[in-house]
Amino acid sequence: MNGWIKLHRQIMENPMYFAETFTRVQAWIDLLILANHKTGYIYVRGNRVEVHRGQVGMSEESLAERWKWSRGKVRRFLKHLENEQQIVQQKSHIKSLISITNYEEYQQTVQQTEQQTGQQTITNNNDKNEKKGSNVHTNVDFDVFWNAYDKKVGAKDKLRRKWNKLTNAERTAIMEYIPRYKQAQPDKQFRKHPATFLNNRAWEDELIMPHETDKSKSNQFVVNNW
Template identity: 35%
Template sequence: MAGWISLHRKIQEHPFFQEKRSFSKFEAWVDLLLMANHKESKVLLGNEMIKIERGSFITSELKLMDRWSWSKTKVRSFLKLLEDDEMIIKNTDKKKTTITICNYTDYQKNETTKEPQTNHYETTEKPQKDTNNNVNNINNFNKEIDKETSRKNAFQIFESEGFGTISSFIAEMLGSLIDDFGEERVIQAMKETRVNGSTSLNYTKSILINQNKKRGMNNASNSRTSSGISPEESARISETNERRKRLAGIESGRNSHYSF
């Protein structure tokens, strides 16, 4: 079967694509093609301006693990398979992993092909849309880098503190904890977990949940008076005491009326 189809990157927004699942090798390969830059661009990574060539993109093993629901070993094996078959070039340093799709142009539609007249409006509007999309992509990338950095730190703690091997399930669970409680709290809870002799992330999660409960109790106690009674309770007690005084006064009057 010859020929090709045009696959728009917007397909990544479809619920079928976003369904949480373990990717096949084919899905992972198509995903790499969709993530590659369609034109040269630059992004700010920390205090360094990074130039990203057409057909390349910046990612990390942790991001691919989470995205594909794979283990670290499976991600590395797959990327090595693609490298050995000269389908990608992978360059890794301390900050990032850059993947370049070999023969990227072969996967792209000839941009000089004359479009039908019906596409005139789309063609005239496309430069502005591309500019806006590139700006959005850079902003989203920087947010993703910040998120990935925090996850990387937590993953490093997981391995260095002896919790065990990071599977796709662990990667998802740890990422959820970071999203819910924040990086610093998760790392501190992980260290407390190890101090208490456990290597379970469920134990770490229970620490974080208990911390939230204690914070809630402290907030409630702050609304109480110095005597330990809330303003509402104090008002009710005062009202009851006044009622008792009035009743006592009436009773006293009755007794004096009948005394000799």
């Protein structure tokens, strides 16, 4: 069968997208959707990890939760894709990156695609959408935020839809804010619920770090004992 389609990342906002356990084909398409269209970064346990164009920065655990699979099934599936030379995996004690082989072939322009036959293409329109200022979906998937924030309470599906409506700049600001927020409030029971954090745009709040509080108390002690 010849021809191609455009598949927008906003398909993830459709309630049917996560309604059922993923098939293997759905999982493969999901990886294509999750792959970065340009170099960016994510935070893993407070460490900044660079994610290049065509890479997915998600762990087996996050993919298992996303696809409603076991971790073993995810591992076997990724190994199969690697054996078929569809992906390359990079793993360490900090990061887990999946590189889509021949990613550029999935990102051709309409004109390039029309000049070829027998090739199915998923076209990435993120660059065009960013210029228009619209919300764009990037590799900063909701599950990355969910795991980084580390207070897993609330209706996850509603939170995911809220996250998917954020802009690139907002998601980046949140991921940069979280490590400092956790440092300022290390006890997770006193952190805001994820829904409150997102709805109130808490990442724009000023943070008071523990050492700043200690310094303030020290200065107060000096003044009182002058």
